[in-house]
Amino acid sequence: MRGTGHRSARVRMRGWGGVTGMAVACAVTAAVTLLPLTHGDGSHGGQDTGRGVTSVVRTTAESCADPEASLPPSGGGGPNIDKIRARGKLIAGVDQNSFRWGYRDPESGTLEGFDIDLVRAVAKDILGDPDAVIFRAIPTNQRIAALEHDRVDIVVRTMTINCDRLKQVSFSTAYFQAGQQVLAAKGSDITGYDRSLAGKRVCTAEGSTAYEALEKESFGAVFKDEHEGTAADPDLLTVPNQLDCLVRLQLGKVDAVVTDNALAAGQAAQDPAVELKGDKPFTTEYYGVAAKLGADDLVARVNHVLEEYRRGGASSPWMRSYQEWLEEGLPGVTGPPAATYRSN
CATH class of the missing domain: 3.40.190.10 (Periplasmic binding protein-like II)
Structure with missing residues (x-):
């Protein structure tokens, strides 16, 4: 943890010039994600764990x-x-x-x-x-x-x-x-993970649980790429990184993003023109160290x-x-x- 430095970082990120500026900044960041970075600079019923976060439940693994x-x-x-x-x-x-x-x-x-x-x-x-x-x-x-x-x-x-x-x-x-939720522009008629997605272009990250959810129930959304392209293609709906979806949303290449609400909340903080849709996530998921x-x-x-x-x-x-x-x-x-x- 780095004290109060994160607060100044939020201010800086929110001052990157609105949606267009954020799209450019995010695109630059996303373009270098494949490069190696430098050296280092209680039951599971949700976060409401008043019973104690160190309590455990023994179970079998068969x-x-x-x-x-x-x-x-x-x-x-x-x-x-x-x-x-x-x-x-x-x-x-x-x-x-x-x-x-x-x-x-x-x-x-x-x-x-x-x-x-x-x-x-x-x-x-x-x-x-x-x-x-x-x-x-x-x-x-x-x-x-x-x-x-x-x-x-x-x-x-x-x-x-x-x-x-x-x-x-x-x-x-x-x-x-965490859980899956829809991210879209504030003025969008999309209301959540529901029939309002019909005919909409929805972006997800390849290999994500969001993509798996859409495969099971898409509500008529378009989320699979119908043409070949590269990871840099702005028209792709399925992308290598979650942030690539935000860039496409900002550029008007997609209508919505389906991703973890924890990640979507950070993206909404980066761009005040987008918001989480729906009252709550439509799945319950847990992050682990792999x-x-x-x-x-x-x-x-x-x-x-x-x-x-x-x-x-x-x-x-x-x-x-x-x-x-x-x-x-x-x-x-x-x-x-x-x-x-x-x-x-």
């Missing part, structure tokens, strides 16, 4: 009835921990375009946000130094591949835990509750970090980070989801 159930926490080591220590750096896949979650401050050039704070907490626990991190920008559709090909140790990038992804990567316990499938020692260690991160109620590291980065756009959250562990 089926995927409870995908948020993860390995019990451990402060010990193992082959993956040893590799990180030998390197002297934690390599983390993050976003640099999601305002308040993982973004590059336009003035200082440093990475900041809720996810970045969590990465630094993991680095401090394993290596004793919150700055012992190599940050690598990972597009939405490359999060799993980055782990499978050992480009990163962990991905902390607003990544939803679900059964399909558990076949490809391992997840920590949940560290945030690691390579089978990296059990690292997952257990991250869960150990999260136990400490949640501890302390209103003064916990989790709450301090939430208050610094997210409270303005996502008010009313009283705490993190409580951990759920497998009983293996």
Whole structure:
């Protein structure tokens, strides 16, 4: 966390010249997301966890009835921990375009946000130094591949835990509750994830749960690309990064975006001409820290970090980070989801 610096950053970002200025600024940022970044500069029933954020529910892992159930926490080591220590750096896949979650401050050039704070907490626990991190920008559709090909140790990038992804990567316990919601211009006749989307051009990120939701129920929206193109094509509806959708919305290339409400709130903060549609998210999802499938020692260690991160109620590291980065756009959250562990 960086004190009050985020408030000045918000002022700067809101002063980028309105919708057109934001579109240009976002396009410039989105264009460099594939480049490696520089070295580091209680039941899960939602955030309303007055029962205590460290309470747990033991369950089995034979089926995927409870995908948020993860390995019990451990402060010990193992082959993956040893590799990180030998390197002297934690390599983390993050976003640099999601305002308040993982973004590059336009003035200082440093990475900041809720996810970045969590990465630094993991680095401090394993290596004793919150700055012992190599940050690598990972597009939405490359999060799993980055782990499978050992480009990163962990991905902390607003990544939803679900059964399909558990076949490809391992997840920590949940560290945030979110849900899918529609983002559109304030003057739009779109009212939410409903029949008002009929005939509308809707943008989503490839490999996102938003895309999966639209495949199940589109309400007549157009969301699949009907032509070949490149990631830089402004007419594409399915894009590598969530922020690419905001740029297309600002340029009038799409009518709406479907994405996590947590990300959409940050995008609405960047551009006062857009807003969340609908009273609430139409799904309930949980973010987790992802690691390579089978990296059990690292997952257990991250869960150990999260136990400490949640501890302390209103003064916990989790709450301090939430208050610094997210409270303005996502008010009313009283705490993190409580951990759920497998009983293996």
